Amino acid sequence: MKSLIKIPVLSLFITLTKAKEVCWAEKFGFKCCKENHIDNVSDSDGDWAQENGDWCGLKDYQEKECWSEKFGVSCCPEYTKINYSDGDGDWHYNYATGEWCGIREPYASKCWAEKHGYECCLENHLDYVTDKYGKRWSEENGKKCGIATTQEIDYSSTAETCWTKSYKLVSFYNCCKYDYINPNDDSSGFGKWFNFKVNGRTYTVCAMKNGYPYWNDRERYDETREQWNDFKSKWGEGKEIDVNNFERLSVVPGKDESQLNFGWYSTTTDYSLIRFGTTKYLTKENEVRGTNYKCKAINGTQYYCNQVTVIGLEPNSTYYYQRNLNGNWEESIEFKTHDPYNFRFIFLGDPQIGASHNVLSIDKYIDDDESLRNDAFNWNMTIYNSYSKANEASLILSAGDNTDSGQSPSDRDILRYPDELEYDLIKQEKEYSSLLLPELMQKVPFASAVGNHESFTASFRYHFNTPNSLEVESNNQIPGYDYASVTPGYSYFFKYNNVLIIVLESNYGTEEQYETLLEKACSTYPGVDWRIALFHHDIYSNGFNHSEEERVLLLRQWLTKLLYKNKIDLVINGHDHIYSASHFISYDINNSNQYKYNITEIERNKIYKDHKGTMYITANSSTGSKLYKTKDYDMGYLYFYNQTYSSTFGILDFKNENGKVQMKITSYEVDTYNITDGPYIFEKDANEISFNTTTTTTTTTTTTAKKSMTTTINIISTPESCWSLPDYPCCRNKKTDVVYTDDNGNWGIENENWCGIIRESEENTCWSLPDYSCCKDKNIDVIYTDNMGNWGIENGEWCGIIRESMMEEICWSLPDYPCCNNNNIAVVITDDKGNWGIENGEWCGILKE
Template sequence: MFSKGKKKQFTKIGSLILSSVLAVSILPASALGDGGAVGEEAAVEVQAAYTSKALSLSPGSDVSQLNFAWYSSVDPGAAVVQMAKTADLVNGTDFPAADKIMTFTGTTSAAVTGYNSNKVTATGLEPNTQYAYRFGDGTDGNWSAASNYKTPNPDSYTFMYVGDPQIGASGNATTDGAGWKRTMQLAKQNFPNIDFVMSGGDQVDTGTSEAQYDLYLAPDQLKNIPVATTVGNHDTNINYQYHYNVPNLTTLGGQKVGTDIVNGDYSYTYGDALYMVLNSNSSSTADHAVFMRQAVADHPDTKWRFVTLHHDIYGAGSAHSQSDSLDRRLYLQPVIDELDIDLVFTGHDHSYARSYPLYNSNVQTQFKDGEGNDINPTGTSYFTANSASGSKYYDLAPVAEYYSEARIQHRKTSFSTVTVTPTTFTYDTYEIETDDSLTKIDSYKVLKKPEDAKVYAKAEDKSSTYYAIKNANAVKDLDVTFKFDSTKAKFKAAALVTPDTGSFVVDTATAGEVNIKATLATPIHTVDYADVIKLTFEAPTGQKSAVTNVELTRSDLTTLNKHKAKVSTIEANNAPITVTNQPNVKVYAKMSTIIAELSKKAEFYLALSNTDDVNALDVTFKYDSTKFKLLTPELIGQDDNIQAFEDKDGTVRFLAGFTKPITAEGYTDVVKLTLEPKNIFNRFLQADIELEKVTTASKGINTEVLNNTEEKAASILIRTFKDVVDVNEDTKADVGDISFATQFYRLTSADSGWAGAKRADVVEDNVIDTADLTLIMNHIIN
């Protein structure tokens, strides 16, 4: 094309006059990609032409942007891209009026001899929208032909992953270019919804060969699909940066050309995924670490984190996987683990491989769904692509690597499709057969979504709330917060449902709120809901029993080997609880010692305190059924006898309903329990009773409440008269016992010799006096 109406000052070259804006390379016509060039021998005045070639599209910083780069004749007036919605084109082909066109101006700079490198970024693009674009110097008549570009749906999209087109590696660049073109044609034909291409590097074999770049950029599909390229070890020349306009380019990981640092690391986002692209030719651990940490810090909440680099640090090829790639593994793997990278895409070894999820170079056991897909993996998977053009293949290493889940070399051109959704990542790899059909050789799918969490109450435990999670793969850390109405409920306790030796911290500093942080010694693996925490509540002091709610307001979970907590999807955030005053219970005997000849029965009392309209009781206790018989328990202070009990070999369950509900702060006797000895000994007989469990329910609440047991056991010593008066313990009652008691006459429990004398206090009034001597004498006489 020739520019219209442009007048430039003429410059004399020898005896010839040529336009000073003649922008035609002195390279051969074939290198320009047009029909020819104007030579210096021309003896006519020629108006300068604007030429362009080698267009490449790259992703922008996010899906609302698109980056352009192309070669033009030298010193263009500007670098300009215009875009319009396809729906606004006139007659479906012509660009519309100016008010429907978006115009973007970029930069232009000298490139290889005879060319300028032009770079423009289009911004403000709407998602899932079809656009037309053209590029040039902004002058009418110098626009390229219009091409189409469809912006992706940022929530769900597909990209194509390729490795090492390396045009020229076979020794025949034309053949390699044809193979690459065939791959792109078949990929787009079979997967028309590909939104962009990710390349693992080595686009060309010779980094200074513009002819190889021309062949690499030749497929028509590249006019419509951006490519996120990677610097391979064959791409390290400045030509690479001339050809690609990558987003967020840094000097980190770059190489020095003159005074400039070029071909550095860069990043971009597509929807909820962060893509970081490393120039792994640089062995600067510090550079790559700084770059990745900053990229993650700039996008801390992206759900997916991907890294692309050329060298296959966990590959399977015999050429590189155990040499230069292994060296890079040592410095890149710790940073990849640190930043919770989900997947790493590599090339370099011209053979296909996929690792197990790895952490610290160790294979991680994964939690899988019913179809064998990994759920929330706890490590990083590494993919190595085979050749996308067929220019060169390497054999697999003779011994399979411990980390390789798939390793394939059929010496067939291959590519992969990757589909990313908010909850899934699907990676399918295809080989191209001789008849242009595709064979899927590997597939990998990840389900990645927040663990589901809920709070709920169990019918049999209405005073407690349970926190449960599902869809959890090795959850190790919990940070969970609950809220409740502190005027109606009082937090009592929290516990892990499954005891664990890890740390467990409960924070109740904020009224009406409970925060629990736990680091578990045994990570939780579960597909279905599993109870993790039990929270127990009671009624506030002095308050009536009530029904209220506990709300789950925060559920942040961190899985094993991950450093960033994920916010759970809360399926049920409220749980009803019934809080009651929790009564206190005790069992006691009003007489600790009785004399069998006067009363053969041991009487125990079950008493309750802190009661609020308690009208039902369920008590289980034990006694020695080989020595005693239980008589029917008696309710105290009740007009109606509403009760039932069962005695199985000394284990007794007693149920009672109170027609007169009990409300009292202090202890109130509720049940009288009587044990009758089966035999009376000459020596003493011990009657023991022990509470195993006591629950009550209250009027209007009707919910079982476990009681606080303050005194769990009680004991009564049953003694015969003979045993009582044998104070000198010689097995008979005689004057020796009178002598022993007289010896300590008037001694009290406050005196120092009481321990040895108290056997003579047979009436148990803490003094040895006439009453004791009289009882001893009467028994001897009778």
């Protein structure tokens, strides 16, 4: 479409010399008719009528020459859609038969029905009749009309009937007459157009009436004009909304609903502190200290990454927290937890903030800063509207591509343009600043996958303090930077009430890594009712751009089996900037298709009890910064798909009542709250223990670390190390029968899976589990020491060096809590495990004498 916009105005005055018409009927000894005739007959040679008692051929009814025959390909029937174009012309490929046909070249011609005394229909009509000559007829405004087969320019176009008249840069173009004839030039940033071609050359164009640029341009909406103008007035360097502020706070879920993770950039190293408590007026007694490390320099300023985890949150409670930024305490922020039996998540597709650059707006092409401002406003609107519709959601889930920039390192020649590299990387940080701009995101935890646009830098993991993280390293390297490869982010997992969320890094992960992640997540939280996987690449959709690319098909091959094996109920993807919902998909090794999947059909508004298989949803762009097309043929595995050309969001609604748990999935349009799909409803029998399934709970009120705050201690009930990890979980029932014994130990079976039977006594407990295994070589060198113990490296991985000391030195409170450094610390509480104290705002186990 860029070539369209650049056509000089003079091209509108080009006059084509019309070649002398040749009458096709002359080769049969007849003349062509001088007038149009309604009463006519047709044979294999063409259409005939009578004038003055003599037969004559009807000129316009004769089919145009089939240009594709010179390539050995026949021309398509009328009304065939274009799905491929090259320098020779327009083509259609039939995926069912594997055959090509050529689309006859259209040109600005009169309506074919006029020669019969009728006009062509202006609107699209589903009801039509086909006459014996193959022509389609319908009715409009009580009059018979013919369905046009060639496009025409509507020279009567006005601002009321044609969008181009309101767009300054293309206002000299008219709209096309028939919107039901498909465009042959379709670009989301520039709109939908029809090019008239003669012998493969474009001479003039018209715009489709409803084909305005279909990115979410806020300038087009009168309903939000006041808010948009106010936002623009506050935007800019040094103003209230300054995206050069790179120190915005991110709030991420912790390992479970009782924990909360914080992350942020700072320019100092000394203040990784959060105050957290039940009163707005927090003091030093409420402080929780985290970690801080040197991460990146931006515009010559060195930034440090801070990560803090707060524990002990309870449901249906109100808390307050403060961040210490560079030595200064900020204002307190209210944070609420919700009902664990009745709660909601928001799910979102690609925000891709900053993607709407260099596209057509009302009076200009949008530059980088204007696109950032437009997308930031739309993101704010999505966050606040979705939160309102969800009635205070507990979590926000994003399928990734939160930012648009940062892909320049993928260009191996970028070292030739260092200024462009630096500009792109700084622009990505401005997009992260825009992402974290909504104040509501400091009150609702945000969990995101890593998108392909975020996969060439480490910025994602710098900003987000993810729980239970498994590093996924790429082979990429930013040219000019002194590290071997980039770790953009992590695969990770966490539990929220009775839901397990598993986030896969889908850019670089391997089949083995995904298998390890899924098994570890499911064995860590075995008692949940729902399992949800979140990752970027859409492996079951029909997006035009990505749904059949190489990486997507490889992930489909790996994950169809793994997700089904691990009983994942729902998968949420993005990537293609369209919306789709699959049927239930299960894995069957005996299936004849390449990916071994079976389909169980799904419907809206129907309750599925104990469903078989996984449902895959591809979420559309949540800002509308980029909106793509869908493929127009049946993929088989989809129940529904659409493209609303607007910002959208989804809600997962969870209920636990009368021994039943239910998950309801519904999607909405941001601006109108109109339902765009759903609801889909799944139901199961509730597990007996849905919350804290692996823990025993003791509650105490402490005024030491969290003043006047009720704190819950979660203590793992397995005192010995699980020797069978990471390949298999340990048996949870200590009376499980021994089925098999090898050099590793005794094995049993639980839930149809192998499990290791925990040894009754083991002097050298592996204190570093479950995050890291213990070193097999007892003489390994100590590389690093912290308050947990000594660490070594085996096979390129950290491992805990087993203590050779007496049992009283073993830290019995691991892996959930460390042991106290000060063994003379005051005892806050005692349970059947031992004595507990508090250090640095966190529970710790007091070593036994």
